[in-house]
Amino acid sequence: MKLIMVKRRINIALAGQPNVGKSVIFNNLVGGSQIVGNWPGKTVEKAEGKLIYGDYEINVIDLPGTYSLSSYSEEEVIAREYILSRESDIVVNVVDASVLERNLYLTIQLFELEAPVIVALNLMDVAQSKGIRIDVDELSRILGVPVVPMVAVTGRGIDVLVKTIIDVVEGRVKLSPIQFKYGKEVEEKISTLSEYIKRYLPQLCSKYPPRWLAIKLLEGDENVLKIVENSENGKIITLLVQEFVDELERIHGENISSIISSERYGIIGRDILPKVQFIEREPISWTFSDKLNYWTTYPMLGYPILILIFLTIFYAIFTGGRLFEEVLSYIFDENLMPWISGIISGILPETLSNIVINGFFGGLIATLTISLPYILPFYFILSILEDTGYMPRAAYLMDAFMHRIGLHGKAFLPLMLGYGCNVPACLGCRVMESHREKFLLSFLVVLIPCSARTVVILGIVGKFVGFIYALMLYLINIIVIILFGYALNRLLPGCPVGLIMEMPDYRRPILKAVLLKTWHRVKGFIYEASPLIVAGSVILETIYQLNMVPLISHYTSPLISGLLGLPAVTAFPLIFGVLRKELALILLQEVLGSSDLNLVLNVKQMLVFTIVVMFFIPCIATIAACVKEEGWRRAILISLSTILISILAGWVTNIVLTFLFGL
Amino acid sequence: MLMPKILETIYSISISGGMVTLDEVSKRLGVPTSFLEDVLKLAREKGLVSSDSLNLTDSGREFILRYRQAFIHDKLIHGRHGVSSLYSDSMSEHLKYDHNLSDEDLKSLRSFLSKFDGNIDEAEPLTNLRRGERGIFIYAVGGHGMLRRLSDLGLTPGIELEVVSIASLGGPIVVKVRGYEIALGRGVASRIYVKRLR
Numbered sequence: 001m002k003l004i005m006v007k008r009r010i011n012i013a014l015a016g017q018p019n020v021g022k023s024v025i026f027n028n029l030v031g032g033s034q035i036v037g038n039w040p041g042k043t044v045e046k047a048e049g050k051l052i053y054g055d056y057e058i059n060v061i062d063l064p065g066t067y068s069l070s071s072y073s074e075e076e077v078i079a080r081e082y083i084l085s086r087e088s089d090i091v092v093n094v095v096d097a098s099v100l101e102r103n104l105y106l107t108i109q110l111f112e113l114e115a116p117v118i119v120a121l122n123l124m125d126v127a128q129s130k131g132i133r134i135d136v137d138e139l140s141r142i143l144g145v146p147v148v149p150m151v152a153v154t155g156r157g158i159d160v161l162v163k164t165i166i167d168v169v170e171g172r173v174k175l176s177p178i179q180f181k182y183g184k185e186v187e188e189k190i191s192t193l194s195e196y197i198k199r200y201l202p203q204l205c206s207k208y209p210p211r212w213l214a215i216k217l218l219e220g221d222e223n224v225l226k227i228v229e230n231s232e233n234g235k236i237i238t239l240l241v242q243e244f245v246d247e248l249e250r251i252h253g254e255n256i257s258s259i260i261s262s263e264r265y266g267i268i269g270r271d272i273l274p275k276v277q278f279i280e281r282e283p284i285s286w287t288f289s290d291k292l293n294y295w296t297t298y299p300m301l302g303y304p305i306l307i308l309i310f311l312t313i314f315y316a317i318f319t320g321g322r323l324f325e326e327v328l329s330y331i332f333d334e335n336l337m338p339w340i341s342g343i344i345s346g347i348l349p350e351t352l353s354n355i356v357i358n359g360f361f362g363g364l365i366a367t368l369t370i371s372l373p374y375i376l377p378f379y380f381i382l383s384i385l386e387d388t389g390y391m392p393r394a395a396y397l398m399d400a401f402m403h404r405i406g407l408h409g410k411a412f413l414p415l416m417l418g419y420g421c422n423v424p425a426c427l428g429c430r431v432m433e434s435h436r437e438k439f440l441l442s443f444l445v446v447l448i449p450c451s452a453r454t455v456v457i458l459g460i461v462g463k464f465v466g467f468i469y470a471l472m473l474y475l476i477n478i479i480v481i482i483l484f485g486y487a488l489n490r491l492l493p494g495c496p497v498g499l500i501m502e503m504p505d506y507r508r509p510i511l512k513a514v515l516l517k518t519w520h521r522v523k524g525f526i527y528e529a530s531p532l533i534v535a536g537s538v539i540l541e542t543i544y545q546l547n548m549v550p551l552i553s554h555y556t557s558p559l560i561s562g563l564l565g566l567p568a569v570t571a572f573p574l575i576f577g578v579l580r581k582e583l584a585l586i587l588l589q590e591v592l593g594s595s596d597l598n599l600v601l602n603v604k605q606m607l608v609f610t611i612v613v614m615f616f617i618p619c620i621a622t623i624a625a626c627v628k629e630e631g632w633r634r635a636i637l638i639s640l641s642t643i644l645i646s647i648l649a650g651w652v653t654n655i656v657l658t659f660l661f662g663l
Numbered sequence: 664m665l666m667p668k669i670l671e672t673i674y675s676i677s678i679s680g681g682m683v684t685l686d687e688v689s690k691r692l693g694v695p696t697s698f699l700e701d702v703l704k705l706a707r708e709k710g711l712v713s714s715d716s717l718n719l720t721d722s723g724r725e726f727i728l729r730y731r732q733a734f735i736h737d738k739l740i741h742g743r744h745g746v747s748s749l750y751s752d753s754m755s756e757h758l759k760y761d762h763n764l765s766d767e768d769l770k771s772l773r774s775f776l777s778k779f780d781g782n783i784d785e786a787e788p789l790t791n792l793r794r795g796e797r798g799i800f801i802y803a804v805g806g807h808g809m810l811r812r813l814s815d816l817g818l819t820p821g822i823e824l825e826v827v828s829i830a831s832l833g834g835p836i837v838v839k840v841r842g843y844e845i846a847l848g849r850g851v852a853s854r855i856y857v858k859r860l861r
Contacts (some may be wrong), residue, residue, distance in 0.1 A: 067816055068815035070811055072808055072811050072812055072815070101842070102816070220807060235692065236695070236698055239665050239692060239694065240665055242668075243667070255802070257814050258802075258814045265822075299830065299831045392846065395846070396830055396835050396837070396846050399830065399834050399835045399846075399848055400831075400834040401832075403833075403848070403850070409834075409846075498809065498847070498848035498850045499835055500813060500846075500848070500851055501845065501846045502816065502843065502845055503845065503846050504843075
């Protein structure tokens with residue numbers, strides 16, 4: 001008789017600051033089993049995976065990397081909400097041994113959340129090369145939780161970490177985390193406040209530790225303040241908090257968030273560091289990382305290097321992508337499609353079979369042949385840039401320029417990528433921290449003429465009006481983007497956040513980690529975007545097959561002919577250009593019945609049409625990427641606004657050309 | 664606890680000619696009457712509120728006036744909020760309603776304090792420092808999010824920092840603090856005040 005062993009399930013979460021090697025540990029733990037998606041209802045990446053170890057099935061969730069657990073960014077809120085949900089049996093706090101002081105700042109906050117913490121002390125090799133020795137046992141004794149020294153890139157310590165997790169879950173190792181004490185005045189306020197919270201807000205205490213609530217209230221955490229305000233008797237607490245904050249600010253002469261942070265750093269500097277961290281010798285002062293840092297940030301060298309790197313990326317993504325696209329389209333369009341359509345047209349009536357073949361399968365194949373070739377190299381390069389630490393350097397160099405449009409240096413990469421393809425550009429908007437900036441950036445990114453729109457611009461204006469006019473359109477586009485960025489920055493609520501960014505050391509990327517990350521991100525994109533692309537393609541094909549195009553042209557003609565001065569039939573290429581932008585050119589020639597546009601359109605009409613296409617609603621794949629990053633509401637808002645902008649731009653062009661130039 | 668706040672409310676109701684009742688105070692502060700009664704008991708013991716009615720005694724009124732002076736003094740002149748906080752809506756509201764300051768008062772206070780902006784404690788903006796120079800971080804002026812982020816990254820008052828590099832064309836400034844480097848946009852850096860070390 002065979003016994004079915006039921007594996008014991010353990011849930012763990014990885015928490016840590018950015019650039020501490022958290023994702024390397026994650027990859028080491030779960031390998032290929034990971035799923036990358038978004039946190040429900042959020043635009044922050046969520047990675048989870050599974051590890052089978054003996055009789056245990058360990059589920060690992062990689063929380064977003066955060067410096068703190070306040071409510072500064074969406075990432076911080078997600079991380080702390082997850083920890084508060086108590087879904088994880090263990091929270092593994094990944095700590096950079098070479099920057100122990102700042103990393104323990106997060107550890108203290110994890111302790112305040114009363115999370116079951118184990119410390120993974122990573123990058124021990126880097127600490128050593130900086131001449132830092134850490135007394136691991138003493139650190140573990142002070143904190144009251146296990147501390148596992150690790151060098152995740154070589155796999156050192158992974159096994160011990162897993163064993164420790166199991167020991168803790170099985171109760172063989174007890175966690176007795178120390179309760180950190182703040183300075184006298186602050187500590188007094190915290191304990192009084194938590195007593196009051198226990199008395200007046202018992203309903204909140206079942207979900208949140210009262211001491212944590214007290215600390216967060218004193219810190220002025222907006223989310224917690226809102227929760228308390230909306231509770232019965234919450235007003236007593238908020239008034240009390242106000243009084244305490246005033247008093248503390250009076251005593252310390254500083255603002256409250258500085259007071260609390262100073263106290264935390266004080267605890268670390270006074271009670272922990274002197275006993276565990278020893279500087280053995282001077283650090284090697286001019287390491288390779290330092291040299292790279294100098295070359296890539298010194299203006300005279302930095303800008304040429306930046307341009308070189310981005311040109312290479314551009315070239316790699318778009319020539320590599322095109323090659324890849326050709327291979328895929330040979331496989332799918334030329335071999336698979338005829339075979340599929342042969343089968344389907346045999347069973348279904350003509351109209352329906354066209355919808356299924358062109359709409360459904362066409363959409364599916366378009367996802368693979370159009371998006372995949374550009375997204376795969378994009379994610380690969382993005383992962384390398386992230387893992388090496390070049391991104392902060394590029395942001396540093398470009399910050400001054402990006403400020404003109406209300407963004408900061410990190411926005412540079414997505415904007416650049418937009419000229420190749422809007423899809424990866426949209427996906428790249430996640431590098432921005434705040435909601436506001438992500439939204440602003442995605443808005444600008446979809447206005448950038450991608451390579452497909454370049455085909456239209458060159459194919460119409462470049463060929464029939466003149467190359468110089470095509471260049472002028474690009475210039476107009478840049479001006480519109482700058483103006484629009486400026487206006488949006490004024491209109492959107494909230495303040496533009498200035499650049500406050502860590503400049504981490506350069507690290508050698510691990511190929512395996514990069515490849516895994518790339519693969520799982522691409523998989524995630526295809527799962528999420530393909531249904532949308534297929535649905536859009538089916539709808540458009542249905543419109544076409546049911547012969548609704550003349551009807552639509554009829555209703556849009558006041559707009560198209562009236563405002564824009566174009567033939568009414570051009571509504572068709574405009575609408576179907578949503579599938580893929582170069583279709584706008586192909587279909588224009590088709591509906592006008594000539595590939596020599598000079599015969600059917602005048603110069604003014606060509607310019608107006610091209611300008612409309614340049615700003616018009618992004619292609620379906622871009623909308624899908626936008627939905628993935630921004631959510632439905634904002635994606636629809638952005639798409640509709642681009643329609644408005646394009647018509648407005650076309651209208652203005654029409655008027656200017658008619659009245660000023662008499663065309 | 665909350666005594667000044669509650670006395671303050673009683674005082675503002677009475678000088679505006681309203682009837683001071685427990686319900687009215689409770690409504691204005693959003694605090695249950697049971698809680699108010701506990702505090703009032705304490706206030707009566709200290710002789711700040713008369714024993715038979717809800718009116719402030721002479722020493723109660725004096726207490727409030729001292730409290731207001733202390734508030735303005737601490738918050739605006741010795742505090743690290745900087746004059747710019749006077750322009751924030753929440754602070755203006757606070758001064759106007761909780762301390763009965765008129766618009767005129769606010770205006771003159773602003774113009775008086777503006778003379779000191781940037782000169783408190785010989786602090787100067789971080790943007791004044793050149794590459795390689797060191798300074799002590801004194802305070803920063805800015806929104807809650809920015810202050811939070813700065814202190815989370817270890818820029819807390821009293822910490823020493825060194826300017827590692829300055830980008831051209833009005834770009835960011837990189838400072839070394841607690842052994843690691845942070846890039847600060849020029850706008851952020853201009854709102855960080857430091858004491859230069861020579």
